[in-house]
Amino acid sequence: xxxxxxxxxxxxxxxIRAKKLSPVEYAQALFxxxxxxxxxYNCFIALTPERALKSxxxxxxxxxxxxxxxxxxxxxxxxxxxxxxAGLPTTAHSKILADNVAQQDAxxxxxxxxxGGVLLGKLATHEFAIGGPSFDLPWPPxxxxxxxxxxxxxxxxxxxxxxxxxxxPATLGSDTGGSIRNPASFCGITxxxxxxxRVSRRGVVPLAFSLDHVGPLTRNVRDNALLLQVxxxxxxxxxxxxxxPVPDYAADLDRGVKGLxxxxxxxxxxxxxxxxxxxxxxxxxxxxxxxADRGARISEIALPPLADFNACGQVILAAEAYSVHExxxxxxxxxxxxxxxxxxxxxxxxxxxxxxRATRWRRxxxxxxxxxxxxxxxxxxxxxxxxxxxxxxxxxxxxxxxRQVLMPFNVTGQPALSVxxxxxxxxxxxxxxxxxxxxxxxxxxxVAQAYEAASGWADRHPPDLAV
Amino acid sequence: xxxxxxxxxxxxxLARIKVADADLDKMVGELGAILTWIEQLNEVDTKGVEPxxxxxxxxxxxxxxxxxxxxxxxxxxxxxxxxxxxxxGGFFTVPKVVE
Numbered sequence: 001x002x003x004x005x006x007x008x009x010x011x012x013x014x015x016i017r018a019k020k021l022s023p024v025e026y027a028q029a030l031f032x033x034x035x036x037x038x039x040x041y042n043c044f045i046a047l048t049p050e051r052a053l054k055s056x057x058x059x060x061x062x063x064x065x066x067x068x069x070x071x072x073x074x075x076x077x078x079x080x081x082x083x084x085x086a087g088l089p090t091t092a093h094s095k096i097l098a099d100n101v102a103q104q105d106a107x108x109x110x111x112x113x114x115x116g117g118v119l120l121g122k123l124a125t126h127e128f129a130i131g132g133p134s135f136d137l138p139w140p141p142x143x144x145x146x147x148x149x150x151x152x153x154x155x156x157x158x159x160x161x162x163x164x165x166x167x168x169p170a171t172l173g174s175d176t177g178g179s180i181r182n183p184a185s186f187c188g189i190t191x192x193x194x195x196x197x198r199v200s201r202r203g204v205v206p207l208a209f210s211l212d213h214v215g216p217l218t219r220n221v222r223d224n225a226l227l228l229q230v231x232x233x234x235x236x237x238x239x240x241x242x243x244x245p246v247p248d249y250a251a252d253l254d255r256g257v258k259g260l261x262x263x264x265x266x267x268x269x270x271x272x273x274x275x276x277x278x279x280x281x282x283x284x285x286x287x288x289x290x291x292a293d294r295g296a297r298i299s300e301i302a303l304p305p306l307a308d309f310n311a312c313g314q315v316i317l318a319a320e321a322y323s324v325h326e327x328x329x330x331x332x333x334x335x336x337x338x339x340x341x342x343x344x345x346x347x348x349x350x351x352x353x354x355x356x357r358a359t360r361w362r363r364x365x366x367x368x369x370x371x372x373x374x375x376x377x378x379x380x381x382x383x384x385x386x387x388x389x390x391x392x393x394x395x396x397x398x399x400x401x402x403r404q405v406l407m408p409f410n411v412t413g414q415p416a417l418s419v420x421x422x423x424x425x426x427x428x429x430x431x432x433x434x435x436x437x438x439x440x441x442x443x444x445x446x447v448a449q450a451y452e453a454a455s456g457w458a459d460r461h462p463p464d465l466a467v
Numbered sequence: 468x469x470x471x472x473x474x475x476x477x478x479x480x481l482a483r484i485k486v487a488d489a490d491l492d493k494m495v496g497e498l499g500a501i502l503t504w505i506e507q508l509n510e511v512d513t514k515g516v517e518p519x520x521x522x523x524x525x526x527x528x529x530x531x532x533x534x535x536x537x538x539x540x541x542x543x544x545x546x547x548x549x550x551x552x553x554x555x556g557g558f559f560t561v562p563k564v565v566e
Binding site: 342 | 478479482483484485486487489490493494496497498500501503504505507508509511513516517518519520521522523
């Protein structure tokens with residue numbers, strides 16, 4: 001067997017279905033790679049080899065008997081350690097939950113099991129999916145495989161870094177203010193924040209109820225569509241879950257963009273955020289040109305300023321997150337890392353009136369966004385305006401999480417996908433973001449697939465990790 | 468609006484949360500950010516706007532409108548005493564109460 005480290009989900013699924021790739025050997029090869037290399041990247045908080053090899057053997061037996069369940073059958077994956085898996089600890093990368101063993105699977109995790117996936121382990125995050133990289137937690141922060149002195153972004157840091165390092169082809173993350181798309185952008189991978197309510201959030205440690213989303217991360221668009229297919233659907237026990245049919249996300253992937261209306265939200269990255277890396281801004285403009293060349297109808301659209309979405313979303317996030325953490329913050333403040341504690345404590349100062357004012361503002365922002373999207377199918381904009389920075393560049397690190405185009409679509413709940421868009425002069429990944437109408441993930445994937453095929457930026461791997 | 472360490476310490480005391488001295492400097496920054504957002508918030512005209520509880524229009528989940536119970540009249544009638552029960556066609560029979 002050749003090295004399966006960078007096999008995509010769709011590619012591996014075809015080999016497994018054709019009985020050319022053994023799920024057991026696949027999982028064993030990835031464990032060997034993780035064993036050899038993860039000490040440099042700290043992606044995993046816990047590995048589950050016994051469980052994985054049992055799942056892989058079961059998958060192999062079923063597939064050999066002709067009972068192939070679908071594209072995830074026998075595919076290794078890992079989960080951000082805020083997602084419950086029965087019998088395993090869910091730590092949220094925090095001492096607070098170090099002994100918290102989950103009683104049942106989160107529905108998103110249960111769907112991965114039912115689809116025949118092979119869980120390799122649980123992954124590093126920012127503590128409780130907020131803050132930033134911290135060195136005062138029970139586990140070290142994940143590192144960026146493109147340059148291990150750089151942050152991988154977050155909070156789905158272990159997930160994005162693990163994909164870039166070739167440790168697994170699929171993972172699930174969460175996104176409250178950009179926590180899927182930001183690390184996808186910094187690690188050169190593909191991350192989807194689906195529509196609010198599309199994927200169940202039950203059994204996932206909450207950060208902010210009205211902004212939390214669970215979504216898929218992969219190394220290319222097709223894999224991402226296949227993975228969303230597995231986890232999307234109604235959960236009657238998640239009050240925010242949408243009771244809507246789930247379309248076939250891969251059906252229209254290769255139909256191209258001819259005739260589709262693509263709106264460029266240029267002010268977010270050219271005006272609202274100053275001094276973005278020139279090559280990042282250029283990468284987005286190149287993407288616009290590529291889509292135009294393939295027949296998309298391009299226009300420019302304007303939403304309210306990025307700062308408005310950020311202020312509104314951050315007030316809601318701070319208030320809702322404080323309501324989750326209040327008891328722990330009062331009783332065990334010393335058990336948080338400094339970064340998480342500072343971010344979470346600030347929510348204590350908000351008044352009810354501030355929160356409600358923000359939710360009223362949210363309605364006006366959502367209405368403005370809906371009006372701006374009225375005449376387009378998909379929007380294109382930046383994910384981040386800078387590539388990843390170094391851990392020891394404290395000035396940039398303090399500012400970088402604020403220099404992202406992420407919160408607008410947590411506020412509006414629209415689906416938003418970050419995909420790779422080349423490299424900076426220092427060899428760090430760049431990205432572009434596609435945004436759709438609510439529940440129109442299929443159209444977002446279709447446009448992103450056309451861009452990916454035209455640009456060829458997916459499935460690039462860090463040079464020193466090639467083998 | 469900028470804050471100093473003493474103000475942050477006082478806010479923490481009022482909110483009944485313990486903040487270690489070492490954390491105060493960083494809290495000055497975090498609270499400063501929140502105050503900036505609140506200043507932005509205060510400039511927004513939200514007159515006549517309802518709070519938004521969910522970004523996606525939700526309908527309450529409804530079960531399918533099908534009968535999932537019933538069809539055992541005999542069992543129910545078995546509880547009635549003679550001669551009230553045993554009416555024709557699976558109904559209770561009761562004495563006539565109006566002329």
